[in-house]
Amino acid sequence: MVIKEFEEVLFPGVGVQVCGIRSARDEIVVEVASTGRPGRCPDCRRRASRVHSSYQRRLAERxxxxxxxxxxLTVRRFFCDGKSCPRKTFAEQIDGLTERYRRSSVALKSWLKTIAEQLGGRAGERLCRQLRLTAGRTRLLGLLEAPTVQDRAPRVLGVDEFAFRRGRTYGTILVDVETARVVDVLPNAHRRPSPPG
Structure with a gap:
């Protein structure tokens, strides 16, 4: 029953099966195997028909x-049978769970991205420690995406200065006043001198 509950809570609609659970005092290890259809080659997009091998990936989860x-996670490596495709084998990616080169689940990445969007770097890092998530401010800020470039230049530009580090490092924020959208955030090249103490 516990295995079924883990599948429903952690992997709803994901093509995997929980094979076992090992529980320690501060960690739960969930053994999972892929059960979905064979993947498509990332180069030629041809669906695989032959399994080359399998291997294990270790993913951090919520x-x-x-x-x-x-x-x-036990994932499969497939042969690519496309005659003109330069790729001979490729590893499958599981929708809703894995991404290439990432050591955390898609769901955990989504959590961290939300924390970064709402709190930023340092405050987000403090919340992650409280939630027992391994993520520093650099990782959190790396999950943020640059805002889309506007089609037109702003007609009315608002400029304000703020402190990255109180009393030390300052930055400048540029805002399109008409749309209330941030245009850019610029770090100031100078530091204000500390008041004599």
Missing amino acids: PVGPRQVVVR
């Missing part, structure tokens, strides 16, 4: 209560 969750 915590359950006070314990961290680690997913040990």
Whole structure:
């Protein structure tokens, strides 16, 4: 019953099967195997028909209560049978769970991105420590995407200065007053001198 509950909570609609769960005092290890259709070659987009091998990936997942969750995922490597395709083999990616080169689940990445959007770097890092998520401010800020470039230049530009570090490092924010959208954030090249103490 516990295995079924883990599948429903952590992997709803994802093509995997929970094969086992090992629980320690501060960590839960969930053994998972891929059960979805063979993947498509990332180069020629041809669907694979032959399995080359399998291997295990280790993914950080959202915590359950006070314990961290680690997913040990068995994924398949497929042959690409496209005659003109330069790629001979490729590893499958599981929709809703994995991304290439990433060591955390898609759901955990979504959590961290939301924290970064709402709190930024340092405050987000403090919240992550409280939630037992392993993420520093650099990682959180790296998840943010640059705003889309506007089709037209702003007609009325608002400029304000703020402190990155109180009393030390300042930045300038540019805002399109008509649309209330941030145009850019510029770090100031100078630092204000500390008041004599």
